[in-house]
Amino acid sequence: MSAKRRKGVLSNEAESLQNGVSDEPCIRSSEGRRATTAIDDGSRNSLVRSQFTPYSMQTVTSADGTTIAYEREGSGPPLILLHGGSGTRQTWDALRPHLADDFTLVVPDRRGRGDSGDADEYHLDREAADARALVDAVDGDPTVFGHSFGGLVALAAASEADIDRLVLYEPAILVGEHRDDDLADRMRERLDAGDPENAMKLFYRNGAGIPDPERLPFWPDGVNFDLVDTVIRENYAVEGYDLSEDVDVDVPTLLLTGEHGPDHLRDAVFELDERLPESRIAALDGVGHAATDSAPDRVAAEIRAFVRATESRG
Numbered sequence: 294m295s296a297k298r299r300k301g302v303l304s305n306e307a308e309s310l311q312n313g314v315s316d317e318p319c320i321r322s323s324e325g326r327r328a329t330t331a332i333d334d335g336s337r338n339s340l341v342r343s344q345f346t347p348y349s350m351q352t353v354t355s356a357d358g359t360t361i362a363y364e365r366e367g368s369g370p371p372l373i374l375l376h377g378g379s380g381t382r383q384t385w386d387a388l389r390p391h392l393a394d395d396f397t398l399v400v401p402d403r404r405g406r407g408d409s410g411d412a413d414e415y416h417l418d419r420e421a422a423d424a425r426a427l428v429d430a431v432d433g434d435p436t437v438f439g440h441s442f443g444g445l446v447a448l449a450a451a452s453e454a455d456i457d458r459l460v461l462y463e464p465a466i467l468v469g470e471h472r473d474d475d476l477a478d479r480m481r482e483r484l485d486a487g488d489p490e491n492a493m494k495l496f497y498r499n500g501a502g503i504p505d506p507e508r509l510p511f512w513p514d515g516v517n518f519d520l521v522d523t524v525i526r527e528n529y530a531v532e533g534y535d536l537s538e539d540v541d542v543d544v545p546t547l548l549l550t551g552e553h554g555p556d557h558l559r560d561a562v563f564e565l566d567e568r569l570p571e572s573r574i575a576a577l578d579g580v581g582h583a584a585t586d587s588a589p590d591r592v593a594a595e596i597r598a599f600v601r602a603t604e605s606r607g
Contacts, residue, residue, distance in 0.1 A: 348365060349364065350364055350408075351365055353426045353427055353430045355404070355419070356426065357422065359411060359412050359423065361403075361409045361423050362401065362402050362407065363382070364382060364399075364401075365397065366389070366400075367392065367395075368397060369394075369396045370600070371396065371434075372396035372399065372437075372438060372596075373399045373401075373428065373435050373436070374398060374401075375401070375437065375447050376440060377441030378441060378500065378523075378527050378528070379493065379501075379516070379517055381402050381407040381517065382402045391590050391593035392593050392597075396436075399430075399431055399435065401423075404420065405520075406523060417449055417530040420446045420530075421446060421449040421450040422450075424450035424454065425453060428450070428456055429455075434455050434456055435457065436458045436459070436600060437454075437456050437459055438459075438460040438462070439461055441463060441558075441582065442464075442465040442530075444461040444465060445464045445465045445466055445534065447459055448461060448542065449534075457603075458544050458545045458603055459545070460546070461548055461562075462584070462585065463549065463551070463559065463562060463582055464558070464562075464565070465500075466534065466561040466565065467532065471556075471557040471561075474532060476496070476500060477526075477531075479499075480521070481525050484522070484525065489518045489521045493516060494506050496524055497509075500555070502558070503583075536564065536565065537568070540568045542570070545572070546573075547572070548574045549574075549595060550562045550574065550576050551576075551584050552576065552577065552579055553579070553580060553582075554580075555582060558582065575599075577595075
């Protein structure tokens with residue numbers, strides 16, 4: 294395992310960029326294009342997205358036979374995007390226009406949701422195998438970007454995957470006093486009582502650090518309440534995961550965290566930085582756990598800067 298080359302908190306590469314995002318969901322047309330909208334809120338934060346971005350829909354078969362569906366779009370070195378617990382591949386719709394000119398994006402539905410399949414049994418190892426199958430399906434060694442639970446999946450897969458680098462936004466890891474969390478049991482209790490909405494509210498409050506999820510612009514119509522069971526099983530995986538003292542990942546790793554992110558995930562970022570051999574932290578001012586949606590331009594700028602800085606590593 295390589296010695297630590299760089300350590301510490303980076304200044305925001307995206308600090309001077311505009312911070313605009315639409316609350317309108319992207320839609321897909323029958324021609325296989327992602328239709329987006331022009332956004333103008335009357336301020337300097339206005340953002341105009343290209344109206345049509347070509348993409349192709351593909352599948353890969355994981356080690357246990359599960360089919361994983363993914364979209365591919367853009368041009369450049371491969372970048373795999375692994376979404377968090379309550380999302381699908383549409384979770385990335387705000388970020389993708391900011392990256393597609395620089396990367397070939399590989400955007401899957403993780404198992405158990407969207408167009409991907411599932412298996413009777415669940416384990417984090419199966420998610421890691423899905424990620425490795427995606428890595429094997431692309432040309433060249435990709436960068437893998439995981440958000441929240443997707444960050445844990447990326448980390449779990451990295452030791453046995455041929456990747457160039459990792460980007461993890463507040464990966465779902467519990468360290469220190471947070472190891473005693475029982476969020477999965479509490480969610481299960483509410484779901485078993487026939488209340489999936491309150492189960493998901495609990496997840497947003499305790500898992501993502503959003504105190505009033507009802508105030509989110511997509512609540513409730515844009516919430517995937519049908520995924521509550523899937524979110525619960527993933528939270529059991531989070532609670533069962535024990536971060537190794539010596540993390541077996543020897544590729545450059547960018548750890549992203551938002552100023553207003555939940556304490557347990559920010560603590561995990563700083564602890565993970567201490568245990569990885571080659572990592573750096575980029576702390577984003579004024580945002581929380583969902584900066585991929587609320588500040589996609591800033592997240593994209595950090596990714597581009599990190600890739601540039603590590604392209605010539607020896």
